[in-house]
Amino acid sequence: MTEQGEGHHHGTHDGDTRQGDQRQQSAAEAWDERYGSKPQIWSGKPNAQLVREGDGLRPGKALDLGCGEGADAIWLAQRGWTVTAVDVSAVALERAARHEQDALDRESVHAGPGAIASRIHWEQCDLEAWHPTEKYDLVSSHFLHGPQLVWPTALLTAAAAVKPGGTLLIVGHHPHRLPPWGNHTHPDMFYTPEQLVQELGIKSPDWQVEVSTTRDRPATGPDGQEAVIADTVLRATRLA
Template sequence: MADNTPRSPASDTSIASDGYAGDPAVRAEWDNRYADRQQLWSGRPNGALVAEVASLTPGRVLDVGCGEGADAVWLAGRGWDVTALEVSGVALERAAGHARDAGVTVRWVHAALTEAALPSASFDLVSAQYPALLRTPDAAAERALLAAVAPGGVLLLVHHAGMDTPQADHGEFDPADYVWPSMVAALFDDDWKVEVDEQRPRTAPDGGAGAHHTDDVVLRARRLR
């Protein structure tokens, strides 16, 4: 049985790959993608996250799909108690190194969102920045995002505009395989208040994968109870 216990802070230990909870094929796909480049992303926090978090009081935050850790390290440096989730062990090792270099503590969880042993309704902020969440008939990923948010907390979901529709340059990528902000919004009931639901120009990084995208879809909602 897989060990689903969240990993220790980066200041205490490195990330072990044998505790992964999720589909091994998904882990291998993302490990290979990260291994192909010394650095996949820009190394800077996502602009929409920086903008939307400015008005929030630091508390417990879940960073879904943390990649190489730029958002997690940035949040921890601003007083947030950070749990960061990622399927790629290669990415987590890099993220843990960045956290050590920055002198901050982050809880690293090597798991898919739907398989992670996360405390329910316990995060003041759940941040998912351009996540690659696989769609399932039971909307497992969408429901996991909502379930993690504490009463009074905020869900912040950001994605590249236009990615949810087929494009000629997408190659083998099929948008129908993935979760998009509109699918999460469709699950909101009276317990949720949508604070932001818009498309806006992206604060694009100078480098890293995805830098060519110019617009974001930003969904921010608060759980009322």
């Protein structure tokens, strides 16, 4: 996930309130510790599949699930989107807000003060328990993997947040072509395009599938390792 622009992540399992709070704290603390261990975890570039699939979309309201250090949200804001960017890690969100301000400072001469900042709302939440209160023109989720996450739960929330005429974009590691580094030892964390379509109920007459595929790409690990891995990519338009 370091090989991408942003590695995105997750919340906790269901349970009673006390247990849920403990698991939420555990997930948040784990990711806070990971982010706190280095000044930067991800590359700072937007995810390649977001650029490929999202560049031609008409800007509107976007939801970025598991925004990490903010590269995707900032890329969308720079193209006119109003973005709600959510993550479980407070450290990641603080870093994302700083990156947003850095981008704003760089572009202020051309865009004017506040042009990017006014378009992004950062929010800390447990992605498995959180439910948005509005609908979006684009819901984007990239590499929402983790041992604490039952991925269909969070991604069903993502699909439900797409308004009619809007776009759902989900990208993840394909289980048969995983990076040979990092925490990729739990096969249930990952999914094929077919699994995504089936688990999320992305089918006619409610959805039109625009892209459901696997794409190979070269990747570089956190210690400079080189490998060719595969992304699962699903882009669909909600019809009703």
